[in-house]
Amino acid sequence: MSSEEGIDPALREQYCFGCGRHNPLGFHLEFEREDGDVVARYTPRREDSGYPGLMHGGLATLLLDEAMGWAMYADRVFAVTATMSTRFRRPVTLDVPLLVRGRIDRQRGRRIEVSAELYDEDGERIVEASGLFLRMDAEAEARSLEVLRREFGTTLD
Numbered sequence: 001m002s003s004e005e006g007i008d009p010a011l012r013e014q015y016c017f018g019c020g021r022h023n024p025l026g027f028h029l030e031f032e033r034e035d036g037d038v039v040a041r042y043t044p045r046r047e048d049s050g051y052p053g054l055m056h057g058g059l060a061t062l063l064l065d066e067a068m069g070w071a072m073y074a075d076r077v078f079a080v081t082a083t084m085s086t087r088f089r090r091p092v093t094l095d096v097p098l099l100v101r102g103r104i105d106r107q108r109g110r111r112i113e114v115s116a117e118l119y120d121e122d123g124e125r126i127v128e129a130s131g132l133f134l135r136m137d138a139e140a141e142a143r144s145l146e147v148l149r150r151e152f153g154t155t156l157d
Helices: 057-074 138-152
Strands: 032-034 037-042 079-088 098-108 111-119 125-135
Touching (some): 057 125, 098 125
Antiparallel strands (some): 079 125, 098 111, 111 125
16 A cells, blocks of 8 residues: 555645645644554644643644544545544653554444544654544535535545
8 A cells, every 4th residue: 555545635735724735823734544544743833832841732632633534534434523532641742753643443334433643752652532423424425525626626536
């Protein structure tokens, strides 16, 4: 499997806070496939601060939500968040490179269980999340696909 399989680079040409290249305040994440998961790298900046020297917990959670979303998108699953739970094993330090990893764990009907983790530069898991997402109905998925085609020129082939 190529590192780009399932990842459409056209989607990076948008304003999404997590992955869009055109959002000057965003994370500019670039996900790729690795061992069936999606992964991206990010180094928290001063602008991501909560407590001095630490990444804001909500922004760390955003990284995990983005990874779960891309895990589904890479498999062409279109869904919305129903619930999400985050566990912080320790604070996320600024200026330390992170690896964010996400995957689909299980699908049953419209229910999709997804998980993601943040790892520090030593490979230690520091934050983890799990989420329940609900697959869009056919009409909502068709509308989403049309927006992707119109706005980004992607055919999702």
